[in-house]
Amino acid sequence: MLMTVLALLAATVSSTNDRAAAIAAFSTVQQVLQHPRCQNCHIPGDAPLQFDAGLPHAMGVVRGPDGKGAPGLPCATCHNVVNPPASYGVHAPPGAPAWRLPPPNQKMVFINLSPAALCATVKNKKTNGGKDWAALIKHVTDDKLVGWGWHPGGTRAPVPIPRAELVAKFKQWAAAGGPCSGDEVARAGAMP
Numbered sequence: 001m002l003m004t005v006l007a008l009l010a011a012t013v014s015s016t017n018d019r020a021a022a023i024a025a026f027s028t029v030q031q032v033l034q035h036p037r038c039q040n041c042h043i044p045g046d047a048p049l050q051f052d053a054g055l056p057h058a059m060g061v062v063r064g065p066d067g068k069g070a071p072g073l074p075c076a077t078c079h080n081v082v083n084p085p086a087s088y089g090v091h092a093p094p095g096a097p098a099w100r101l102p103p104p105n106q107k108m109v110f111i112n113l114s115p116a117a118l119c120a121t122v123k124n125k126k127t128n129g130g131k132d133w134a135a136l137i138k139h140v141t142d143d144k145l146v147g148w149g150w151h152p153g154g155t156r157a158p159v160p161i162p163r164a165e166l167v168a169k170f171k172q173w174a175a176a177g178g179p180c181s182g183d184e185v186a187r188a189g190a191m192p
Contacts, residue, residue, distance in 0.1 A: 022176030025169040030118055032166045033110045035159045037149035041101045042110035048101055052157050054111075067103040075099045083153030090155045096148035102129070119180035133174045141167045 032038060040049040046063040047056055062070050069075040080095035102108045106129050110118060121127050122136070131139065140146060140163075149159040159166075173179075 018176050019179045022173045022179050023181050025172040025176075026119055026178075026180070027115065028161060028169040029122075029166065029173060030115050032149075032159050032161050033118060033122070034113075035149070036157070037152055037159050038146075039110040042108045043101070044107065044109045044111060046104065063101045063104055065104065067101040069100075075101075083148075083151070092154065094148070094153045094156065097144040099145065116180045116182070119178065123178040133178070137167070137171060137174060140170050 033042070036049075036052045036054055040051075040054055043049060043063075048061060048063070049055060050057045061073070061075075064070045064074070069077070076099060078093040079099035080093075081097045081099075082095045084092040084095065106127060108121065108128060110121075113121065123133075125131065128136065147163065150163050152158055
């Protein structure tokens with residue numbers, strides 16, 4: 001009986017420590033997702049933001065029906081698949097493969113969310129494009145548009161946390177089941 005109680009106590013302490021470490025890992029994920037390179041396109045409205053200050057995009061650019069811009073003015077009109085050479089100037093439109101915003105039915109908003117709300121948004125399949133943990137990890141690890149955040153060109157500030165660190169912290173958080181900090185509203189987005 002005593003051994004059973006001790007085993008349960010040890011498991012509880014280990015689980016509590018794992019949860020705390022996973023929540024701390026998500027703090028790193030949050031810093032990346034709420035950096036201008038990410039949140040400028042993960043917006044609540046339909047007009048992307050630009051620059052480190054998160055200013056409304058020039059020329060009335062909008063998300064469009066599939067996240068790739070308005071009919072007749074797709075994102076690819078100005079955004080190539082790579083950043084332009086420095087000789088184009090610091091204000092030339094940046095580029096990366098498949099330049100786009102999340103589609104309007106799954107905006108994946110990162111701006112002005114608490115850690116718990118961001119946590120719930122990221123892991124909720126209804127708001128994350130139907131992605132499970134494996135797909136989310138693949139997205140942060142391999143997606144070339146995500147990778148652009150570390151090589152934004154011009155005078156844009158890159159994401160300051162190395163991508164490899166983001167991936168490691170994301171995996172740590174996911175392996176623990178994606179716990180969210182104390183805010184119970186986050187539990188509503190729990191992924192099976």
